Amino acid sequence: MDLWPLIHAERGALAEDLATLNDTQWDSPSLCGEWTIREVVAHMSAAASVGRLRWFRSVLGARFDFGLHNQRRLAEHLGATNADTLAEFRRIIPSTTAPMGPAAAWLGEVVVHTADIRRPLGIDRTPPVEVVTEVARFYASRDFAVPSRSAAKGLRLEAIDGPFSSGEGPLVRGTTLALTMAMAGRAVFCDDLTGDAVTVLRGRCHHINP
Known part of the structure; x- marks a missing residue:
């Protein structure tokens, strides 16, 4: 593509x-x-x-x-x-x-x-979910500009608005954008997530240099 x-x-x-x-x-x-x-x-x-x-x-x-x-x-x-x-x-x-x-x-x-x-x-515009899904899949599979794969390691990530899912372990659920931004180290987006492992993912955000 x-x-x-x-x-x-x-x-x-x-x-x-x-x-x-x-x-x-x-x-x-x-x-x-x-x-x-x-x-x-x-x-x-x-x-x-x-x-x-x-x-x-x-x-x-x-x-x-x-x-x-x-x-x-x-x-x-x-x-x-x-x-x-x-x-x-x-x-x-x-x-x-x-x-x-x-x-x-x-x-x-x-x-x-x-x-x-x-x-x-406070600008309410989000890229199309199919666009963000491409990024989420890349981030979950590879550490490149940010250690996104490391952030998601050992966790099960599931999008509620699209097809993205990744990993095995304690669950984190939310929009594809919120999951992507959390993998990119933006802890504020963890406020939009649910699941047993949100605290784990939030803690890893603080160790990522944006």
Whole structure:
């Protein structure tokens, strides 16, 4: 399945939401570490603009300090104003550039960061369940950008709104998005989950660097 059209569609949907934000909202905290909404958007633009060779050069230049690498690339795409940041993000909507890894990882990048933005702003939009299911399956099967497979290890995850299920062990149930975001380390989404192992999954979220 070609996932790039899904990536482009979710970027486009996020751009529509971003166009409605005021300056205070742009500067408000996201769910992604210490970054503001504006910084997460700039990070997404950077991720869609850096190919494999440049990524390696950037990481080497930062002496494998991935936080420094991310901050340097983020600064390149932040822009002088919120409008500039949005314009740069709109530019990369059709991009298929990525540092490395399968397209499912970059679909995950978009799904997770759009939720990082929408949840704290109270924006009620969720990607289609078939889109999030692709990410949930990838996260449950592999540690890539985040240790998502490790977070889900020894647990039974079951979606209540789609076909996703994974693992054996104590049960965690919820929407596909909530399960995906919990695997990505966003503990606040554990509030949306039920089952005997929610506390276990929540505890593992605190050990994941977003």
